[in-house]
Amino acid sequence: MINFSNVSKRYPNSYDALKNITFTIETGEMVFITGHSGAGKSTLLKLIAAIERPTSGSIIVNGQNVAVLKGAAISILRRNLGLVFQDQKILFDRSVFDNVLLPLQISGFDPKTATGRVRAALDKVGLLDKEKARPITLSGGEQQRLCIARAVVNRPSILIADEPTGNLDTDYARDIMDMFRLFHQVGVTVLIATHDAELLGGAQQRILALDHGKLAT
Amino acid sequence: MSAWFSHHSYALALALKRLLRTPFSSLLSIAVMGIALSLPAGGYMLLGNLQTFSGHISGAPQLSLFLALDASRDEAAQIGARLKQHPQVASFQFVPKDSALQQLKQGNGLADVVDSLAQNPLPDAFVINAKSAVPEVLESLRAEMQKWPKAEHVQLDSAWARRLDALLSLGRVAVLMLAALLSLTLVAVTFNTIRLQILTRRDEIEVSKLIGATNGFIRRPFLYFGAIQGMAGGTAAWLIIALGIHLINGTLADLALLYAFDFRLHHLSPEDSMSLLLFSTWLGWLGAWLSVASHLWQIEPK
Numbered sequence: 001m002i003n004f005s006n007v008s009k010r011y012p013n014s015y016d017a018l019k020n021i022t023f024t025i026e027t028g029e030m031v032f033i034t035g036h037s038g039a040g041k042s043t044l045l046k047l048i049a050a051i052e053r054p055t056s057g058s059i060i061v062n063g064q065n066v067a068v069l070k071g072a073a074i075s076i077l078r079r080n081l082g083l084v085f086q087d088q089k090i091l092f093d094r095s096v097f098d099n100v101l102l103p104l105q106i107s108g109f110d111p112k113t114a115t116g117r118v119r120a121a122l123d124k125v126g127l128l129d130k131e132k133a134r135p136i137t138l139s140g141g142e143q144q145r146l147c148i149a150r151a152v153v154n155r156p157s158i159l160i161a162d163e164p165t166g167n168l169d170t171d172y173a174r175d176i177m178d179m180f181r182l183f184h185q186v187g188v189t190v191l192i193a194t195h196d197a198e199l200l201g202g203a204q205q206r207i208l209a210l211d212h213g214k215l216a217t
Numbered sequence: 218m219s220a221w222f223s224h225h226s227y228a229l230a231l232a233l234k235r236l237l238r239t240p241f242s243s244l245l246s247i248a249v250m251g252i253a254l255s256l257p258a259g260g261y262m263l264l265g266n267l268q269t270f271s272g273h274i275s276g277a278p279q280l281s282l283f284l285a286l287d288a289s290r291d292e293a294a295q296i297g298a299r300l301k302q303h304p305q306v307a308s309f310q311f312v313p314k315d316s317a318l319q320q321l322k323q324g325n326g327l328a329d330v331v332d333s334l335a336q337n338p339l340p341d342a343f344v345i346n347a348k349s350a351v352p353e354v355l356e357s358l359r360a361e362m363q364k365w366p367k368a369e370h371v372q373l374d375s376a377w378a379r380r381l382d383a384l385l386s387l388g389r390v391a392v393l394m395l396a397a398l399l400s401l402t403l404v405a406v407t408f409n410t411i412r413l414q415i416l417t418r419r420d421e422i423e424v425s426k427l428i429g430a431t432n433g434f435i436r437r438p439f440l441y442f443g444a445i446q447g448m449a450g451g452t453a454a455w456l457i458i459a460l461g462i463h464l465i466n467g468t469l470a471d472l473a474l475l476y477a478f479d480f481r482l483h484h485l486s487p488e489d490s491m492s493l494l495l496f497s498t499w500l501g502w503l504g505a506w507l508s509v510a511s512h513l514w515q516i517e518p519k
Contacts, residue, residue, distance in 0.1 A: 051427065072431050079429035089424045105227050106430040108220030150428070 001027050002048060002158070002189070007057030009043055009213075017043040019213045021057070025191065027157070030184040033193040035210035041193035042086060044210070045162050048191070049081055050074045062157070079107055082151035082188075084161035088143060090135045096122070096146055097131040103154045121153040125179060141172035148179060158189045165196055224434060232441035235414065246410055246446060250403050250497065251453025257396035258485065258493050259458045264388050265489075266482050267381070278350040279374040280359060282343040288367040293341050296365060300345060305358050309345040317342060340369060352379055400500055403450065407443045407504025414439065415512045422516050436509045440502055447501020451494040459484055 002025040009018040018040045025031050033041050046052040047059055050066050059066045062080065069077060091099055100121055104114040122128045125145040127138075135143060144164060151159060161180065165173035173196065184190045209216040236243050284293060293311065300309045317339045322331045347355055355373055362371045415422065422435055462482045473480050485493065 049427075072433075075426075075429045075431040075434075077429075078427065081429075083427060085427070089420070089427065091421055091424060093421075102425065103428045105223075106425060106428060106434055108223040108227075110219060110223050154429075 001025065001060070001062065002191075003058075003060040004044075004047075005058050005060075007047065007054045007059060009040075009047065009052065010055045016213050018047075018054075018210075021213075021215050023208060023215065025189065027189055028184075028187050029206060030181070030190040031192070031206045031208060033191065033208045033210060034195065037195060038212075039210040040213045041195075041210055042162055045160050045191065045193055048158075048160060049078055049083055079103070079154060080156050080158070082154065082156035082159040084144075084147045084151045084159075084164050086162040086166065088147050090143060090146060092134070092136050095131065096127060096133050096135055096138070099135060099146060100149045100153050103150060107154060117153055117155075118149075121149040124152065124182075125149045141168055141175065144168060144172075144176055145179070148176070152183065152188075156188070158191070159183055160191045162193045163195070164192060165194065224437065228434075228437035228441050231438040232445055235438070235442055236445060242410075243446070246406055247449045247453050249406055250447065250450025250501075251457055253399040253402050253406075254450060254454035254493070254497055255457040255461075257392050257399055258454050259461060260388070260392040260395060261489070262458055262462070262482070262485050264385055264392060265485075267388075268385055269483075270480060278347045278355055280345045280347060280355070280362070281372045281374055282345060282362055282368055283370045283372070284341045284343075285367045285369040286340050288341060288369075292367045296343065296368065299365065300343060305348055305354065307346045307348045309343050312342045312344060314339045314341050400496075403447065403497065403500045404504040404507065407446060407501045408508040410446070411439050411443060411505045411508035412512055414442070415509065415516070419516055422513070426517070432513065435513065436506075439509050440505050443501040443503075443505025443508075444498050445501070447504075448494060448498040450501065451497025454497065455485070455490055455493060 004021050004023050007018060007021045008016060010016045021044070033044060035041055043052060047054055048061055048066065050069055054067050057067070061077065064073075064077065066077065091102070097118055100118045101114055104117060109117070119128060119131070122131055125148050127142060127145055127149060130138065130142065135146060138146060148161075148164070151161070159180070164180070165176050168176065177192075180190050180192060282296070284296070293313075297309075297311060300306050314337050318331060318337050321339070322328050347358055349355065359371045359373050362368055425435055462484055466481050469481060484490070
């Protein structure tokens with residue numbers, strides 16, 4: 001469950017990225033956040049993971065006010081979120097397997113359990129046969145699937161993706177979206193920011209449309 | 218407990234992997250630390266050996282009282298009586314001039330010289346063991362005896378040992394200063410190694426923070442790295458000293474044979490060796506901690 005109430009975000013010496021945003025996302029929902037670039041989509045997602053702090057308002061995620069979390073509490077919050085970043089943040093100095101292993105090492109899993117979970121996550125995104133590969137050798141779509149595997153390996157209750165289809169061609173993009181729908185079907189709350197309205201297709205999905213930092217209804 | 222164990226074994230494995238991934242630069246760092254530490258630790262080892270040596274020799278506070286050459290037996294007996302009553306004298310031994318000459322004759326190859334003498338050039342003497350080992354007391358005792366009739370010369374036998382002791386405490390101060398300065402170098406070496414590591418692992422640190430790593434999780438491998446490198450530096454220092462002792466003892470054995478005394482250098486005691494290792498480990502850890510504390514906050518995910 002995610003709840004924003006009267007959230008504003010102003011970057012220092014800059015414009016208001018978000019103005020007085022209020023909404024609630026129930027557990028198990030799948031929600032798209034749309035809007036032109038610079039509308040505040042990324043800022044909104046970063047606020048949920050406490051990567052950015054709101055200037056005012058409160059943000060409740062899983063019963064905690066994220067706006068006032070500090071130190072280790074932030075780390076624990078992030079372990080319960082699956083994050084797919086706009087700039088991917090793949091570590092190119094290690095194998096596909098090790099990239100997906102990192103969140104489990106951070107959570108302190110023993111190596112045996114961790115190995116099983118990594119294989120399961122790679123299997124879900126169809127990269128099991130590439131576990132030893134270097135990420136640089138993967139195609140764009142495969143790299144994106146690697147990011148998704150890393151986001152879900154901890155079995156988070158909330159999956160957040162910022163422009164997951166950003167620079168993929170339509171077939172790959174549809175592939176990725178189908179994958180998110182699968183996670184949604186098994187009960188994960190899914191939040192996806194996209195400027196690509198075509199991907200929403202005919203599906204009856206809830207959409208939060210942002211326009212210059214305001215929620216359009 | 219299981220997560221704690223996983224975290225620490227992960228950090229330790231990662232630190233070892235990083236150390237082995239750049240073997241050449243790791244070895245160089247360890248060598249620098251070893252050399253830096255071996256100077257004060259080696260100095261400490263030498264001081265310890267010299268102290269044992271001087272301790273053997275100046276164990277008992279002894280004075281020699283030489284009578285004038287023309288002193289008679291009666292006059293010697295009078296001095297003996299004074300010594301018997303003196304409160305500061307523990308025991309004494311009279312060495313008549315004839316037996317002194319005999320001793321000299323039995324000594325190292327001087328028999329011919331002694332035999333060629335027309336008369337005995339040696340005075341009667343008393344060898345006196347004082348009750349107190351306090352230098353001031355011994356000195357005033359010496360001055361007092363010097364004034365006695367027919368006492369030609371009174372000598373404090375431990376005087377040179379005391380001078381050596383004074384030199385040794387000077388040496389200890391020098392070693393301490395050296396240790397302080399070179400410890401600083403060791404901290405600086407670790408600080409810089411870790412700083413470079415943090416900079417080259419910017420991405421990894423940023424991603425880790427983004428997916429829920431605590432500062433402790435990120436800090437730990439660097440701290441382990443510093444501690445391991447410090448410990449290796451301490452071990453290198455110990456080995457350098459051991460090699461030095463081995464080389465010096467080889468030459469010392471010849472020298473000892475010539476001068477007919479047994480003197481060999483001994484390595485640091487097990488306790489001191491352990492202290493050296495723990496101290497160098499701690500220094501490495503400290504350097505890493507300082508480096509992580511001053512650089513990690515700069516890498517905040519945006």
